[in-house]
Amino acid sequence: MRIMIDPKTPQARRDFLKAGALIAGFPAILSAQSTKAIKVGLVGCGGRGTGAASQALNADDYSELTAMADVYQERIDESLDTLRKASDGKISHKVKVDPKNQFVGLDAYQKLIDSGVDVVLLATPPGFRPEQIRAVIEAGTHVFCEKPVAVDAPGIRHVLESVKIAQQKNISLVSGFCWRYSNYIKETFEQVASGAIGDIVAYYATYYTSPVKPMPDASERPAGMSDVEWQIRNWYNFSWLCGDGLVEQAVHSVDKVAWAMKDQPPVSCVATGGRQIPAKGGNIYDHFEVNYLYPNNVRAFVGCRQMEGCYNENSDYILGTKGNATIGRGPMPRIEGEKKWTFQGTKYDMYQAEHDALFASIRQGKPINNGVRMVTSTMLAIMGRMAAYTGQQVTWEQAMNSQEKLGPDKLEWNMSLPVAPMPLPGRNKVI
């Protein structure tokens, strides 16, 4: 069994073939405007945002990066430097960001949208996502939006409205729930959906890893730095910005649960969670274990932990009436039971696939909208977190109607912002 991997996705190959087909006299599939530039704006210029920008520039021959936004000019500078060197310098000529199109500050995303771009890539901390998605879509601009899409139910409802607006405006909205764009994981879920393991009885997903971006010592806080700046600098440690580990990282596993359950909501969930490692002024948990109840007594269990020195695992076990599907125990997904199956093909780069699909949809005028499922998966994780924070059983309706808003109503760079205390199960209420 040879593992074959190829960074160039079949989508990209098809486009290449199409270009050849035009010469051979086949009907033009691409519009006559196919050499017109697609202007891309990047909001959030950290490692992931920069990665997304490089994928956007690789996805289309005439895509170009024309605007960038962040809360630090340094991040923009580093990102530009990285992009010019990326892909062996092959996309450097597509990096065309004038200093006047480099925007810094909490409102930088709005200025970026106003600068006139065709696609916006959203890669800031998730707490900012709902208002940014709305602004992009209201401007009639296509969007690539990283996961998760919100940190609380009010945010979720706001995004859901935005998704509808995007549908009305025929805007493409591609979500960064990347496994949906992974060819070998997709094939696994297609096997499951076609009954290869019979009916699903239970789903067990693990996301046991090390801490992602641990909180630095308070002594590293520069004198005079505002609460808001300090928290954004260390965004992974504050629930209003990251949504907590279950919502920010393990949401990939939650998304696969949703996928297996055909994106239908569960009935309810219970969960445990807490923090063992000192939070150093942050307020997120370092472990969760959620038990979702689906119709027909189907159960889904999601466990996640961010601690050093423990048993680590990132796997999915889908148990069915006729067999089991396993992802993450070895590089290839497999099915055991009445039917045996292992993925045999070439693995493609799922991150590139997201952008190949997005840009092809724009060229072809056939909008993609991943909105509803990205909202459902994010909400599923938020619901689990609510059950853990409160120690209560939470129904889907309760979660969807929750009024709990984690962040401040109006955010200013220099405002003081006390950190909400770490939630105590049994005392915190479902709001």
Added chain:
Amino acid sequence: MGRGFLSTAILFAIPALAAVDFQKQVAPVLETNCLSCHGLAKALGGLRLDVKPKSTARIAEVMDIAPGEPGAMPPGGPQVSKTQREVIRQWIAEGSPWPEGFTIKVNKAVRGEATERAAVAKLHAKIAGNKFPAKMEPYKSTIPGTDVNFSMVPIPAGEFLMGGPEKDEGPLHNVKVDAFWMGKYEVTWDEYRLFMFAQQAGETAGADEVVDALSRPTRPYVEMSFGMGINGYPAISMTQHAANKFAEWLSAKTGQFYRLPTEAEWEYACRAGTTTAYSFGNDASKLGEYAWFDGNSNGKYEKVGTKKPNPWGLYDMHGNVTEWTLDQYGPYSAEPATNPWVKSTKPYPHAARGGGWTDPADRLRCSARLGSDSSWKMQDPQLPKSIWYLTDAQFLGFRLVRPLKVPAEQQMYQYWNNGVEKE
């Protein structure tokens, strides 16, 4: 006479009295000495020196501490020199002017190399101070502060015919190599995780300045064994840079010099005096007795040392995980060579050897070569991509060698720093 004295004094005094040039004189001192702890990423004690500080009192204090004295800055590395301290004092005396809105940017590459050279100098002194073993014998060593051990097998100096029948394995050529010890097994997660997580190695900051100064892997976002097993299983998915840094760390921990094998050393040890396709002969049907490969691996790697060893007592040279070597992958020369080593000039390809659990029998031959590829980092969502992890190389690990002869400091630096870790 008096006139002459005066003019001399003026000649000397004028440069000293000229105002300090902030960008040319002050900023570089702050950049190379201060910003890695007092900058945007880290602001120890709440002090940032990449932007105009509110007060220069603390800087003035530090400038009065001579290098080597307690409290001299920066701790660990080479410290602010006398001339540099004069410049900073004068700048403070002039009212510490700072151009409006100016931010000092760190040239990470320069800073990183200076720190690393200083660390290697200390490490070289530590290793060179240890007594050479009189005889080459097998040994087992426990990593200090832990109960994790590893075993080394002596490989005598010798000569062999390097290469094989495939296109990239020719021409066959004579190679001489010096004596070394080689890891009896592939490096396991038990060892590698001590390097990944200092806390698990029982390390506390400040206890060992040589170890403190070394670079360590970032925390991986996902689980890097991909569910295939930890205790007793080979470490995988690391870049060649990471393998080099593990060797450096292990050298610092043990006081003995370890590094990756060159391609020639690897093939020489794999052949163990044989000239056949495999170290047990040409019959691939016997491979299952010696190796984990796609014919018997059940879709994952296995614990190290569970098959038969080669004639020199090395396990899993064929199969289980493909192993990193030091060399850039490229065509061979027909010339005879002594201790050949193709130094790195670009990130890809580097040579890996021995085949692994995903490979067909043919790729496990003594002479089979594999060049690394950028697609091995395909699913890294970040840019720049990690210099430590390969998201798509679950077939790849390494083992280390310890040359009998300890190299000079400059060579040691080169063995541990391929210089091309950033793509």
